[in-house]
Amino acid sequence: MEQSKHLLDEQFLMFESACRQAGLRLTHQRLEVYRELACAEDHPSAETLHQRLRRTIPTLSLDTVYRTLATLACHGLINKVDTVESQARFEATQHQHHHLICSKCKRIVDFDWHSIDALPLPLKAQQWGRIEAKNVVVYGVCSGCQ
Known part of the structure; x- marks a missing residue:
């Protein structure tokens, strides 16, 4: 605390x-x-x-x-x-993280995925322009709503 x-x-x-x-x-x-x-x-x-x-x-x-x-x-x-x-x-969280979003209750949960964060973007994405941030959003149904 x-x-x-x-x-x-x-x-x-x-x-x-x-x-x-x-x-x-x-x-x-x-x-x-x-x-x-x-x-x-x-x-x-x-x-x-x-x-x-x-x-x-x-x-x-x-x-x-x-x-x-x-x-x-x-x-x-x-x-x-x-x-x-x-x-x-x-x-307000500023550290690199990703989100799980429940499609039923709409609850959003933060999670870390360091192996994804460390991967380079695919060549096409790198050539697209200046990348300012990358994150993963995973949609599904949380265990509380199943």
């Missing part, structure tokens, strides 16, 4: 530093959106984040949450998780 709190504290310090380097103001709303996202394990949507944050910031608008997420994602401070849903999901 103490180790995870220490890691979160480090993550917040890195976030604040990255915001300053990007020229972004550290507004209360921006900090709270990031804090909630960093503590979340479920890859929440903007709507879910808004519902959670309204408990502590009753005046927070859904539009502010959307704009904050878009700004943070644009600057590479958070990740937008690509899913087949129309509703975007987000995470």
